Amino acid sequence: MSERIRLVVDGKPAELDADPAMPLLYALRADLALNNPKFGCGLAQCGACTVHVDGRPTRSCVTPVGAVKGKKITTLAGLGTPERPHPLQTAYIGEQVPQCGYCLSGWVMTAAALLRDTPKPSDTQIRQALAGLKCRCGTHMAILRAVKRAAGAKA
Amino acid sequence: MTPAPLSRREFLKAGALVVSFMMPGTVGGALERVGATTGGKPPLTPDELDSWIAVLPDGRVTAFFGKMDMGQGVDVAIAQIVADELDVAFDRVVVVMGDTAFTCNQGGASGSTGVQRGGVTLRYAAAEARRILLDRAAEKLSVEVAQLTVRDGVVSVAGDPRRRASYGELINGQHFHHKLEWNKQYGNPLLAKGLAIPKTASEYRIVGTSIPQRIVADKVFGALPYVTDVKVDGMLHARVVRPPTAGCAPVTVDESSIGGIPAARVIREKDLVAVVAEREWDAVRAAATLKVTWAQPCTPFPPMETLHEHIRQAKPIGGGVPVNKGDVEAALKTAHRLIEAEYEWPLQSHASMGPACAVADVRADQATLWTGSQKPHYARNGVAKLVGLPPEKVRAVWVPGPGSYGRNDAGDAALDAALLSKLTGRPVRVQYMRHEGTGWDPKGPAAVYRARAGLDAQGTVVAYDFFGKGFTRQDVATTESDPKDTLAGQLTGYAPKPTVIFQVPAEAYDFANKRCGWECIAPLLDRGSPLRTGHLRDPLGPETHFASESFIDEVAHAAGVDPVAFRLRHVSDPRHVAVITAAAEKAGWTARPYPNPRRGTGHVMTGRGVSYTERNGTIVAVVAEVEVDRRSGRVWAKRFTVAHDCGLIINPKGLELTIEGNVVQAVSRTLFEEVAFDRDRVLSVDWASYPILEIQDAPERIDIVLINRPDVASSGAGEPSTRTVPAAIANAIFDATGVRLRRVPITPERVRAALARA
Ligand code: FES
Ligand code: FES
Numbered sequence: 001m002s003e004r005i006r007l008v009v010d011g012k013p014a015e016l017d018a019d020p021a022m023p024l025l026y027a028l029r030a031d032l033a034l035n036n037p038k039f040g041c042g043l044a045q046c047g048a049c050t051v052h053v054d055g056r057p058t059r060s061c062v063t064p065v066g067a068v069k070g071k072k073i074t075t076l077a078g079l080g081t082p083e084r085p086h087p088l089q090t091a092y093i094g095e096q097v098p099q100c101g102y103c104l105s106g107w108v109m110t111a112a113a114l115l116r117d118t119p120k121p122s123d124t125q126i127r128q129a130l131a132g133l134k135c136r137c138g139t140h141m142a143i144l145r146a147v148k149r150a151a152g153a154k155a
Numbered sequence: 156m157t158p159a160p161l162s163r164r165e166f167l168k169a170g171a172l173v174v175s176f177m178m179p180g181t182v183g184g185a186l187e188r189v190g191a192t193t194g195g196k197p198p199l200t201p202d203e204l205d206s207w208i209a210v211l212p213d214g215r216v217t218a219f220f221g222k223m224d225m226g227q228g229v230d231v232a233i234a235q236i237v238a239d240e241l242d243v244a245f246d247r248v249v250v251v252m253g254d255t256a257f258t259c260n261q262g263g264a265s266g267s268t269g270v271q272r273g274g275v276t277l278r279y280a281a282a283e284a285r286r287i288l289l290d291r292a293a294e295k296l297s298v299e300v301a302q303l304t305v306r307d308g309v310v311s312v313a314g315d316p317r318r319r320a321s322y323g324e325l326i327n328g329q330h331f332h333h334k335l336e337w338n339k340q341y342g343n344p345l346l347a348k349g350l351a352i353p354k355t356a357s358e359y360r361i362v363g364t365s366i367p368q369r370i371v372a373d374k375v376f377g378a379l380p381y382v383t384d385v386k387v388d389g390m391l392h393a394r395v396v397r398p399p400t401a402g403c404a405p406v407t408v409d410e411s412s413i414g415g416i417p418a419a420r421v422i423r424e425k426d427l428v429a430v431v432a433e434r435e436w437d438a439v440r441a442a443a444t445l446k447v448t449w450a451q452p453c454t455p456f457p458p459m460e461t462l463h464e465h466i467r468q469a470k471p472i473g474g475g476v477p478v479n480k481g482d483v484e485a486a487l488k489t490a491h492r493l494i495e496a497e498y499e500w501p502l503q504s505h506a507s508m509g510p511a512c513a514v515a516d517v518r519a520d521q522a523t524l525w526t527g528s529q530k531p532h533y534a535r536n537g538v539a540k541l542v543g544l545p546p547e548k549v550r551a552v553w554v555p556g557p558g559s560y561g562r563n564d565a566g567d568a569a570l571d572a573a574l575l576s577k578l579t580g581r582p583v584r585v586q587y588m589r590h591e592g593t594g595w596d597p598k599g600p601a602a603v604y605r606a607r608a609g610l611d612a613q614g615t616v617v618a619y620d621f622f623g624k625g626f627t628r629q630d631v632a633t634t635e636s637d638p639k640d641t642l643a644g645q646l647t648g649y650a651p652k653p654t655v656i657f658q659v660p661a662e663a664y665d666f667a668n669k670r671c672g673w674e675c676i677a678p679l680l681d682r683g684s685p686l687r688t689g690h691l692r693d694p695l696g697p698e699t700h701f702a703s704e705s706f707i708d709e710v711a712h713a714a715g716v717d718p719v720a721f722r723l724r725h726v727s728d729p730r731h732v733a734v735i736t737a738a739a740e741k742a743g744w745t746a747r748p749y750p751n752p753r754r755g756t757g758h759v760m761t762g763r764g765v766s767y768t769e770r771n772g773t774i775v776a777v778v779a780e781v782e783v784d785r786r787s788g789r790v791w792a793k794r795f796t797v798a799h800d801c802g803l804i805i806n807p808k809g810l811e812l813t814i815e816g817n818v819v820q821a822v823s824r825t826l827f828e829e830v831a832f833d834r835d836r837v838l839s840v841d842w843a844s845y846p847i848l849e850i851q852d853a854p855e856r857i858d859i860v861l862i863n864r865p866d867v868a869s870s871g872a873g874e875p876s877t878r879t880v881p882a883a884i885a886n887a888i889f890d891a892t893g894v895r896l897r898r899v900p901i902t903p904e905r906v907r908a909a910l911a912r913a
Contacts, residue, residue, distance in 0.1 A: 022436045030392075030435040035384035036377025040509050040557075041589040045842035048509060077377035085376070092375045096367050096808065099226030099816055100558035101374030102381065102508040130850045134842060136508040137226060137558045138819030140853035142812060 005069055009034065010078025020066020024058075025049045027065040028075065036076040037105050040134070047106020047133040051075050057110045076105045079112055088112055091150035099137035106133040111147045120151055196330050201259045201347045202337035205330040207280035208237070210288070214308045214323040216243055218281070220252040221261025221345070222273035225529065226558050227816070227873055228368045228809040229269035235805055236274050239361045240281035240353055242305035243322070253553025255535050262343035263530030264559075265633065266771070270805055270869045276347045280335065283349025287333060291325045341532075356803055356865035363863070365808030382527040382554040382565075383512040387582040390514065392435040393575050394442035395585065396428040397595055400452040400835040402680045412446035421445065422578050426646040426683065429575055431583065442588070452835040455680035459832050463499045466603045466625055466676055473627075473655035474674035481668030486618035490609025494713045498606070498702035499898040500625075501829035503599040505563035505691055506845055510592025512556065513565070515572035516582035521548045526569040527556020533634030534566065538573040541638045560820075562689035564596040566635035570643035590840040595642065597689025598830055600626035602657075604702035614714035616725070619666040621659065621703055627675040628694040629654040630687035645682045653678060653688075658695045660703035661769040664725045685837040686830070692817075696770060696878030697824055701899060704766040704882030708889065717746035718765050718886065726767075730800055730864070731774055735767050737860045738776035738798035750893040758785050764886025768879045772870030773801040777818075779883035783891045785910065788903030791852065792822045792884050797876055798860040802867035811859050814876050818857055821880035823848035829900050 006015045009032060016031040023042070028034045028051070040048030042061045049061040052074040080086030085093075088108050098104055107130060114121055114129040121129065126147050135143070197203045209217040218237045224230040234248040241248075251257050261273045285305070292310035293300045296318050304313050311319035335347040356362075373379035398405070404426045413419045419432040419441035430441040457465040487493065514525040515538065522544055528534045528551075535551035538544075551569075559565055564587055572585040587595075602625025609618040630653040631640040638644025639651050659671035679686055711721035719739045726732055738744075744765070754760040760783045767776040780794040795818050804810055827846050831838040839845035881899060888906070889895050894913045896905060 019436065026436045026439075029384075033386070035380055038381070038509055038557075039383065039586065041842055043589060043841055043843075045589075046508070075377060076375075080376070082372065082376055089375045093367075093372050096228075096371055096812055098371055098374045099812075100508060100555065101226065101371075101379065102557040104374060105377070108375070127851045127853075132849065134508065134847060134849070136506060136560070136820070136847065138816040138823065138848070139812075140819050140848070140850050141815045141857055143850070144853065 003066065005065055007068065007071065007073055009073045010075055018065055021064050024051070024060040024063045024065045024068055024073070028060060028073070034075055034077065038102055040102070045134070046103070047110065048103055050106045050109040052109055052113070055113070057113045076108055079108065086112060087150040088115065088146065091146040095142045095146040095149060097139050097142040097146050099139055103133065103135040107135065107143055111150070115147070115151055121147070197332055199257070199259060201345055202335050204280055204283055204333040204335055204349065206259050207277060207347070208284045209330070210284065210322050210326040212323045212326070212328045214243070214247060214321055216241060216248045218248060218250045218277055219258045220250050220273060220277060221258040221532070222269045223253040223264045223529065223553055224269070225264045227813040228806060231366055231368050231809060232270050232805040233274055233277055235361045235364070235366060236278050237281040239359045240278055241285045241308070243308040245361050245366055247308065253531050255532050255551045259345065260341045260532035261345050263528070263532060263634070265343055265529065266871065266874070268343050268871055269873065271771070271871045272343050274869065276345060278353050279348035279351070282351035282353040283333070283335065284331065286349065286351035287331060288322050288325045292320045295320050295325070362803070362805050363807070365806055368809070379555065382514070382525055382556040383509060383586065385514045385525040385554055385584070387514055387516055390582040390584050391431040391433065391579055392438040393422070393429050393431045393572070393583050393585045394438045394588065395571055395591065396430065396442050396445055396447060397591060398449045400449065401685050401837070402453050402455050402683060403449040403451070406448045406450055409446040413441040413444050416441045416444065422575055424574060424578060424647050427571070427574065427643060429571070431575065431579060435586070454834040455684070456686065456832050456834050457679070458834065462501070462601055463603050466601065469676035471624070471674035472677050474672065476670060476672035477659055478669055478671035480670070483618045483620050483668045483670040486668040487607065487609045487620065490617055491612040492610040492713065494608045494610065494710055496606055496706055496709055496895070496897060498604040498705060500602050500698040500701060501899060502601045502686060503691060503824055503828045504593050504830050504839060504845055505560055505596045506593050506847060507557040507559055507563050507596070509557035510587035510589055511564035511568035512584065512586045513568040513572040514582060514584045515569070515576040517542050517573055517576040520544070522550070522573065524549065524551045524569055524573060525554050526551055527554060527559060527565040528569050528635060529559050529561070529565070530634045533636035534569045537570055537635040537638055537641065541570055541644060542573050542577045560692040561694065562597050562631065562633050564592050566640070567595070567642045569635055570638060570641040574643045574647070593845050594837045594840040595685045597631050597687050599691030600628050600688040600695065600698070602626070602695070602698045604699070606702065606706040608706070608710045610710070610714055614716065616666050616710060616714070618668040619664070619670070621671045621706070623657060623659065623673045623699055623702070625657065625675065625698070626678065626688045627653050627655050627657060628688055628690060629656050630678045630684070631689045633690045642683060651682050651687070658699055660699055662703065662767065663728050663731045663769065664707070665727060666725065686832065692820065693770070693874035693877040696874065697821060697881050700766070700768045700878040701825070701881035701885065704768065704879070705885045705895070705897065708764065708882070708886040709895065712749055718749065719744055720746060722765070722767055731767070731769070733862060734774045734798045734800050735776045737862060738778050738796050739765065741798065741858055741860045742778035742796035744778060749890060751890045754891050759783070760785060760891040762887045762889065762891025764883045764888070764890055766879050766883035766886060768875070770871070770875035770878060773799070773872060773875040775799050775876045775879045777876065777879040777883040779880070779887040781884060781887040781891055783888055783906060788905070788907035788910070790826055790884070790888060790901055790906060792826065793855050795854055795857045795880070795883070796860070797857065798862060799872070799876060800862040800864060801872045801875070802864045802869045804861055804863045805869060807861055810861060810872055813872050814859050815857050817874065817876040818880055819848065819853060821877045822852070822854070822884065825881040825884050825899055825901060826852070827900050827902070
């Protein structure tokens with residue numbers, strides 16, 4: 001039941017042999033050794049595993065890898081780099097947002113899509129867009145500051 | 156042209172992540188570069204200066220820290236302290252932490268003592284290193300030490316800066332080989348010092364500044380390897396299989412039920428059942444597919460809605476009355492008026508952001524453990540005992556994990572991995588699933604509090620009586636140094652032995668007759684319990700002070716005194732007075748009738764509440780402002796003002812962020828969190844069944860007043876504000892609604908019910 005599956009991950013073509021029912025998260029973490037999407041729940045309840053699939057924030061823990069064949073997957077590490085950071089990454093560093101940082105993929109990848117579609121979101125729009133994400137360390141105040149800062153930086 | 160697809164191996168190499176530094180054999184390579192080499196180094200004992208500080212030939216400095224940073228930047232604070240004592244630039248200091256091969260056991264992350272205790276020995280060691288280097292410089296430059304000055308690791312003669320020697324030259328690639336005076340203790344009490352007298356606060360330049368955490372960038376670019384990312388050659392993936400009902404042993408395990416899953420097999424040792432596979436997904440599927448018959452459920456738990464009644468009725472297994480001043484009973488009899496109330500706090504889960512993970516490689520004569528446990532030195536001891544090796548043959552390497560906030564599931568995963576590695580003869584990675592992370596972590600204890608106060612005719616408090624009863628905070632110990640305190644141990648024959656430990660309020664109220672006591676009750680299930688208790692951030696702090704600070708408010712209200720004024724009337728320590736006053740002033744608090752006469756007749760009622768507590772030297776006061784929706788019962792803890800005094804402040808920005816995290820997490824625990832269970836199982840097993848705060852419920856604003864006390868040694872900040880928040884919210888709800896909520900979590904249903912009764 002294993003199949004050859006091709007993906008484009010953070011701009012690089014990649015391929016693996018896998019059960020197409022296996023969640024994308026396991027393909028990224030175990031097969032492709034990409035660490036930044038995290039296993040938080042496996043139930044689409046927390047966001048720690050969020051990646052962009054063709055630009056859409058997607059919970060990779062419940063997305064069968066067979067359903068994203070040939071698609072463009074972007075992880076937190078592909079969103080920006082120290083040399084070419086995404087404005088959210090710059091803002092996160094400026095605001096010193098993360099504590100443990102285990103939740104980051106959810107917040108940053110979801111907020112990146114928000115800012116792309118709504119460059120100047122209100123506080124309410126930010127809170128709505130980020131609903132359903134978890135951060136056990138309680139960094140929410142800094143997250144709000146960083147998203148607002150990044151929105152300003154984009155202007 | 157499109158490049159050819161990368162194989163897994165090439166992808167690994169090309170990827171941004173380098174996890175190899177955690178592989179056995181190469182660990183030394185990375186650490187060598189920061190001066191952790193063992194060649195010529197004296198043994199790793201606390202009485203050797205080299206165990207704490209290394210000065211490299213290029214002038215960089217390594218500090219070996221036997222505690223860890225759990226995300227709040229303790230390592231930055233340690234580097235600031237060391238840089239200041241040594242007079243080197245902050246950027247030259249690297250902190251190595253959490254590896255038993257290179258750090259002494261300073262107790263791991265524990266009780267917010269990273270700076271308070273852990274920093275003290277590092278400060279003494281750095282000062283001693285500077286003293287020795289200056290002695291050498293004096294000799295080399297033929298001057299008295301008093302004539303020398305140091306600037307960024309370069310020693311020069313005052314007034315003649317061409318006569319100079321750098322630390323790198325002075326140490327000359329050698330170790331110090333210098334003894335410290337050590338108090339012969341390990342863990343939090345460890346203290347070692349030399350002859351040097353550390354600097355006074357007025358001499359600090361780096362301490363007190365807001366240096367950011369370097370590691371944040373690694374996290375934000377997805378480049379920081381976590382414990383979940385550790386990969387070891389030949390590693391098997393494991394999943395444990397816990398009983399569906401608590402306390403039930405496996406009877407039969409049908410190995411053929413996973414026969415269709417490649418290379419998956421069952422590992423069983425007594426009551427511990429696990430599956431291993433070469434590929435992670437196969438291990439996940441095998442654990443979900445495996446057929447096990449379990450012993451009949453034994454209904455160890457009371458019906459959930461009677462938990463607090465169970466606590467009231469249960470026979471105590473220990474107790475104490477640590478505060479007993481005057482004659483409370485006699486004074487209560489003379490009281491003109493008696494105020495009484497009871498408060499209840501539920502069981503709560505660590506519910507760490509990710510369920511725990513650990514990797515262990517246990518061989519015949521040595522073992523390595525990679526763990527997110529807060530206490531790797533103790534985890535090493537527990538692994539050693541469980542697998543039958545001497546502790547010095549086991550190396551534990553702490554790797555950052557999801558924030559643990561106490562004795563979470565990381566400690567159990569560590570020993571599971573070690574046992575499974577021993578049984579399979581392969582390195583094993585144990586990754587818990589969400590239902591294990593939330594369903595099987597040690598829980599923060601539930602408790603009931605009964606408080607009474609007597610007022611005389613003038614409204615003066617003549618007697619104050621506070622009594623807590625609940626589960627001990629340590630059914631399992633705060634460390635994993637004994638297998639009995641882990642599930643792996645308890646399922647394979649180690650009998651648990653809870654420690655009876657509880658607490659009374661920490662405040663400075665001076666009442667003529669005052670008594671504070673406690674009792675603990677036995678665990679609900681004697682082994683392998685998903686409701687066993689363990690340390691959860693500020694163990695028992697939010698429980699106790701939700702009750703005590705709510706009650707003080709009730710007494711103030713009964714006495715007809717403004718709640719800020721009432722607290723100030725009964726506290727005389729100037730630091731405590733200053734903190735309460737600072738919070739009130741910053742929040743714009745002015746005395747007015749209570750509850751809020753202008754709370755409004757609309758759907759949304761507003762109110763404010765105050766609370767104040769102490770924790771091991773740190774004093775916190777919080778003013779909360781809430782909105783309560785009359786129809787839905789929703790409470791929005793909208794605004795907080797926090798005044799915080801933890802002595803000398805090392806890093807103001809880091810401190811503010813730490814306080815914010817405390818406040819938000821405490822809001823979550825106050826308004827949302829309660830472990831649900833039925834007669835034989837835990838029902839809170841994921842984020843749907845154990846909800847925590849989400850961003851729509853995050854406050855609008857948190858204002859923080861930091862009170863710096865350069866003349867007072869730093870105390871902790873990782874937990875103290877957690878205990879102050881719950882009562883501030885409850886008191887604000889009373890102000891908003893005129894109704895007291897005496898049971899946590901303060902859910903919309905409970906608010907609606909309380910409003911309907913009012
Ligand atoms: S791990 Fe995917 S949403 Fe939690
Ligand atoms: S920073 Fe730890 S969970 Fe968000």
